[in-house]
Amino acid sequence: MSLRYHNKVAVVTGGSKGIGRGIVKVFVENGAKVVFCARGGAAGEALEAELNKAGPGSCTFVSCDISKEEDIKRLISVTVERHGHIDCLVNNAGWHPPHKPTDDTTAEEFRDLLNLNLVSYFLASKFALPHLRQRQGNIINVSSLVGTIGQRDAAPYVATKGAIISMTKAMAVDESRFNVRVNCISPGNVMTPLWEELAGQTPDAAAAIKAGENAQLMGRMGTEAECGLAALYLAADATFCTGIDLLLSGGAELNYGFKSQIPS
Numbered sequence: 001m002s003l004r005y006h007n008k009v010a011v012v013t014g015g016s017k018g019i020g021r022g023i024v025k026v027f028v029e030n031g032a033k034v035v036f037c038a039r040g041g042a043a044g045e046a047l048e049a050e051l052n053k054a055g056p057g058s059c060t061f062v063s064c065d066i067s068k069e070e071d072i073k074r075l076i077s078v079t080v081e082r083h084g085h086i087d088c089l090v091n092n093a094g095w096h097p098p099h100k101p102t103d104d105t106t107a108e109e110f111r112d113l114l115n116l117n118l119v120s121y122f123l124a125s126k127f128a129l130p131h132l133r134q135r136q137g138n139i140i141n142v143s144s145l146v147g148t149i150g151q152r153d154a155a156p157y158v159a160t161k162g163a164i165i166s167m168t169k170a171m172a173v174d175e176s177r178f179n180v181r182v183n184c185i186s187p188g189n190v191m192t193p194l195w196e197e198l199a200g201q202t203p204d205a206a207a208a209i210k211a212g213e214n215a216q217l218m219g220r221m222g223t224e225a226e227c228g229l230a231a232l233y234l235a236a237d238a239t240f241c242t243g244i245d246l247l248l249s250g251g252a253e254l255n256y257g258f259k260s261q262i263p264s
């Protein structure tokens with residue numbers, strides 16, 4: 001099988017588990033040199049060792065908190081020091097807080113989530129862009145389907161994800177003169193540690209997971225690997241796409257959201 005991202009240098013935020021892990025893995029399998037970050041140490045280091053053993057690409061784990069501007073700056077500079085350039089930035093690290101109504105949500109909670117989910121994407125893009133412009137590279141922002149269709153008791157999260165889609169389009173406009181493409185991916189439900197954690201906060205985790213599966217027309221959740229392949233498509237193959245929002249939703253938004261009662 002030919003390698004679709006051979007020797008390309010990619011930065012992935014939040015790559016130690018979940019969707020980010022899927023992206024790091026698919027990129028390494030396709031020959032890329034990936035630098036990925038997460039806040040903790042152990043999971044990132046274990047993944048780094050596993051993927052470097054498997055190859056054919058390689059990866060480097062950097063411990064970094066993307067809610068901190070200096071950490072983001074360091075992630076980009078470490079990548080350039082190590083590999084000399086950057087072809088692709090994947091902004092993925094983010095968090096979905098437990099569901100709660102607007103009445104119970106403080107301004108501080110909203111501001112903190114904006115900083116973590118949105119400002120971090122802006123800053124990583126800002127620091128990576130001088131390098132991406134030299135390589136006619138690309139940015140991939142992981143948003144969410146709920147940024148377009150909404151979600152109950154999650155106004156701050158939905159706001160951050162909608163803003164990511166808008167920011168993607170704005171940056172695609174600005175960067176087109178440098179031939180830098182900026183796109184986003186909007187997953188529906190994907191089984192990850194974050195999803196498991198949210199299900200665990202409900203009275204019946206198994207029922208929550210079942211409902212999460214049934215939210216897709218395809219009757220299942222997406223996988224980390226499918227997210228990795230979607231990101232690889234945008235990075236390696238989608239050379240005429242910029243400013244797009246690639247829905248990775250198993251058809252969750254179709255038929256006005258009704259998943260059954262389709263007359264045959």
Ligand SMILES: NC(=O)c1ccc[n+]([C@@H]2O[C@H](COP(=O)([O-])OP(=O)(O)OC[C@H]3O[C@@H](n4cnc5c(N)ncnc54)[C@H](O)[C@@H]3O)[C@@H](O)[C@H]2O)c1
Pocket residue numbers: 013014015016017018019020037038039040064065066067092093094095096116142143144145186187188189190191192193194195
């Ligand atoms: N899982 C889903 O169903 C789903 C659906 C739509 C969108 N998303 C989005 O996909 C992205 C990844 O979600 P996931 O489900 O894989 O989450 P996850 O919690 O399973 O993994 C998140 C990753 O980000 C890292 N991370 C979290 N906070 C960080 C910080 N401050 N600094 C550095 N790294 C940090 C974690 O260490 C981990 O590697 C998020 O932006 C999320 O909003 C997820």
